[in-house]
Amino acid sequence: MNHPTELLPDYAAGVLPDPAAVDAHVRACAECAAEAESWRKVRSAVAGRAAAVAAPAPSIFAAIRERIGAAEPRVRVRTHPVPRYAGEVGRRPWRRALGLLTRQWTLVRWPVWALAVAALVVGGVVAARVSSAGLAPQVLATVIPLAAALAVAGACGTDREPVGELVAATPTSPRVVLLARLTLVLGVIGSLSLLVTLALVPLEPVAGLLGLAAAWFGPLVPLSALSFTLSVLWRPSVGVGAAMALWLLRLLAMTGAIDRALAAVVERLCTPGAGVLTGAAVLVAVAVLLSPRLPHGRAHRIGF
Known part of the structure; x- marks a missing residue:
């Protein structure tokens, strides 16, 4: 029952x-x-x-x-401003490109710039102190590429930004927005690095401007490309980890702490040349082309 x-x-x-x-x-x-x-x-x-x-x-x-x-709600909601790109449509190409670059400032968090500037300042001071021993190029080659790779991961491979940027960016392609952000970050880091290099030229007359710039530009290219690609296609922690692994191998190669054959490969990857530049361009192109096709439900989400 x-x-x-x-x-x-x-x-x-x-x-x-x-x-x-x-x-x-x-x-x-x-x-x-x-x-x-x-x-x-x-x-x-x-x-x-x-x-x-x-x-x-x-x-x-x-x-x-x-x-x-x-009663008024007192809950503080932290939001990120979403730039509007519609006003750039119909302008001249150079003005539109400049507008896209300047609007990326609203999406790059201030800690990214603060940490990058701090690393460059510290690296410049240390390089100046050891310039009498001719070690300034090695210091710049150690500090600047790592600062650039971390800044790229923090600015381009973020998973914290609103999905609404895709709507705000229309009809501007999200690929173009991503390239604009990468260009902005590397442009700022490169400009600051050149200022530090110019300040060190009087202390390093043997190496000169070209020698000092080549010392940090060579490893900056592969580290930034690797950090950018993995941060966009996977997550920032993966990009940072891969960039730091390559950076550590280069550091060990400079001190002679690893096998000579491996050290030669690492040095070849970190030396400016057609092969390195082409490989870096391919990595960036792959990340940019695939970024809009990432699954929407993944834990990692780029800023689109």
């Missing part, structure tokens, strides 16, 4: 829509009749207690409603 246990409270309270079936069962079932009687006693006790309590004055409810209506 199925007992309508869950219906007995409503039956005893007299609010059951169709009590006929339950009433017939209670008449034939002593167990359910006793339980229904218990619920009736509960109903009587609650009704008696409620009747003994005076109803609150209407003014209390009015005051509560006034306070609720006057």
Whole structure:
């Protein structure tokens, strides 16, 4: 026999829509009749207690409603501004490109710039101190490429930005927006690095401007390309890890702590040349072409 246990409270309270079936069962079932009687006693006790309590004055409810209506939400929501690119349509190519670059400032967080500038300043100071021993090129080659790779990962491979940028960027291609951000980051890092290099030229007359610039530009290219590609296609932590692994291999190769054959391969990857530049361009192109086709539901999401 199925007992309508869950219906007995409503039956005893007299609010059951169709009590006929339950009433017939209670008449034939002593167990359910006793339980229904218990619920009736509960109903009587609650009704008696409620009747003994005076109803609150209407003014209390009015005051509560006034306070609720006057209260303003104090929740601080941190949002990222979404740039608008529609105004760039129809302009001259160079003006449109400049507009895309400047609007990327709103999406690159300030810690990215702060850490990059701090690394370059520290690297420049250390290079100046060791310039008398001719070690300034090695210091620049160690600090600047790593700072660029970390900045690229933090700015281009982010998973924290609103998906609404895709809508805001229309009809500008998200690939173009991504390239603009990469160009902005590398342009700023490169410009600051050149300023540091120019300041060190008087202290390194042997190496000169070209020697100092070539020392950090060579490893900067593969490290930034690797960081950018893996950060966009996977996640920033992967890009940073791969870039730091290559950076560490180069550091070990410079100190002679690894096998000569491996050191030669690493040095070849970090030396400016047609092969290195072509390989870096291919990596960047692959990341840019595939970025709009990334699965929308992945944990990592680029800023589109």
